[in-house]
Amino acid sequence: MNRNIVYVFTGTGNSLKVAKDIAAALVDCDIVSMGSNTQYDLMEGHKTIGFVLPTYYRGEPRKVTEFISRLNLEHNKNAYYYTVVTAGKYDGNTLCHIKKLLKRKGIALSYGKMLDMFSNYVVSYDMKDTVKEETKKSEIDFEPILKSIKNRESNQIPEIELLQEIAYRALIPLIPEMDEYYSVSDDCIKCGICEIVCPVGNIGLDDVGRPYFNHHCEQCMACIQFCPKRAINYKDRTQNRRRYTHPDIKYTDLAALNGNADSKIGSSSKLFSSDRKKSSSSIVAKLMAKAIWKIYGL
Numbered sequence: 001m002n003r004n005i006v007y008v009f010t011g012t013g014n015s016l017k018v019a020k021d022i023a024a025a026l027v028d029c030d031i032v033s034m035g036s037n038t039q040y041d042l043m044e045g046h047k048t049i050g051f052v053l054p055t056y057y058r059g060e061p062r063k064v065t066e067f068i069s070r071l072n073l074e075h076n077k078n079a080y081y082y083t084v085v086t087a088g089k090y091d092g093n094t095l096c097h098i099k100k101l102l103k104r105k106g107i108a109l110s111y112g113k114m115l116d117m118f119s120n121y122v123v124s125y126d127m128k129d130t131v132k133e134e135t136k137k138s139e140i141d142f143e144p145i146l147k148s149i150k151n152r153e154s155n156q157i158p159e160i161e162l163l164q165e166i167a168y169r170a171l172i173p174l175i176p177e178m179d180e181y182y183s184v185s186d187d188c189i190k191c192g193i194c195e196i197v198c199p200v201g202n203i204g205l206d207d208v209g210r211p212y213f214n215h216h217c218e219q220c221m222a223c224i225q226f227c228p229k230r231a232i233n234y235k236d237r238t239q240n241r242r243r244y245t246h247p248d249i250k251y252t253d254l255a256a257l258n259g260n261a262d263s264k265i266g267s268s269s270k271l272f273s274s275d276r277k278k279s280s281s282s283i284v285a286k287l288m289a290k291a292i293w294k295i296y297g298l
């Protein structure tokens with residue numbers, strides 16, 4: 001076990017790129033997935049512990065909430081804790097959420113920053129053709145963040161903004177079953193890439209190797225964006241939209257992160273124990289969520 005650890009959740013590789021750069025700068029640093037990893041006991045002491053994740057609806061992915069809540073940090077009370085949230089533009093309350101999740105464990109988040117990166121939510125809008133420019137800009141913006149983490153600096157984490165919080169809480173419970181609107185076209189070549197890039201084991205392959213979805217989706221976009229044939233689509237929205245994955249991150253990097261590095265592509269699906277809880281939202285909450293959903297254009 002190394003002396004530093006960075007936990008990461010990623011769909012299209014932005015957060016993984018950041019985690020890799022941090023790990024390279026800190027040396028002796030493990031990168032561990034918050035999606036597929038189920039080791040919640042961190043028994044050995046670490047010098048630094050980081051959380052790198054994307055913003056979803058101005059907050060953290062559900063899986064990240066669950067992961068940090070379950071993480072046992074009893075042996076790491078004195079580590080330096082930091083978080084980097086990658087976002088298209090607006091990270092809303094994500095930093096504050098991570099701070100609160102750690103505070104419940106008696107741990108202070110020393111440093112947290114949002115990093116503006118390429119917006120990947122293809123079900124909601126087309127992918128811009130500015131990947132090169134935006135990637136360059138995010139690399140430049142990341143330099144002072146990396147320096148601060150290396151120097152173990154502290155900063156002020158923003159407080160909760162109420163309207164953002166209402167939207168997040170209304171939308172996030174609807175996410176797991178949005179894959180009901182996913183379809184797989186005849187262009188599918190049954191390569192199995194979608195299965196191994198999925199960070200939460202939500203994709204299985206049927207007898208002939210075509211993917212199906214298990215309704216505990218995180219909406220991370222990995223399957224839609226990494227499919228080499230653009231065969232996975234959301235409703236009728238994404239067929240003609242461009243695709244995006246971080247230029248430095250390949251599907252094999254995600255497979256390795258998910259513990260699928262040796263997977264035989266196209267193999268039949270593993271059984272995953274899902275921690276999915278059925279949403280207990282009231283009818284009013286669901287109607288409100290649907291209204292906000294419409295505003296997001298979904």
Ligand SMILES: Cc1cc2nc3c(=O)[nH]c(=O)nc-3n(C[C@H](O)[C@H](O)[C@H](O)COP(=O)(O)O)c2cc1C
Pocket residue numbers: 009010011012013014015016053054055056057058059086087088089090091117118119120121218219220221
């Ligand atoms: C479900 C979903 C919701 C998103 N919501 C937001 C948002 O509220 N604000 C924002 O700036 N970007 C949002 N994004 C964009 C991502 O946060 C951003 O592209 C991130 O860097 C992707 O990281 P990844 O490549 O590690 O998955 C959203 C993306 C997805 C897939």
Ligand code: SF4
Pocket residue numbers: 184187188189190191192193194195209210211226227228229230231232
């Ligand atoms: S990644 Fe695309 S082509 Fe490959 S199995 Fe999945 S849907 Fe089919």
Ligand code: SF4
Pocket residue numbers: 011179197198199200201202203213216217218219220221222223224
């Ligand atoms: S099914 Fe696709 S969008 Fe959903 S979590 Fe898996 S890879 Fe991400």
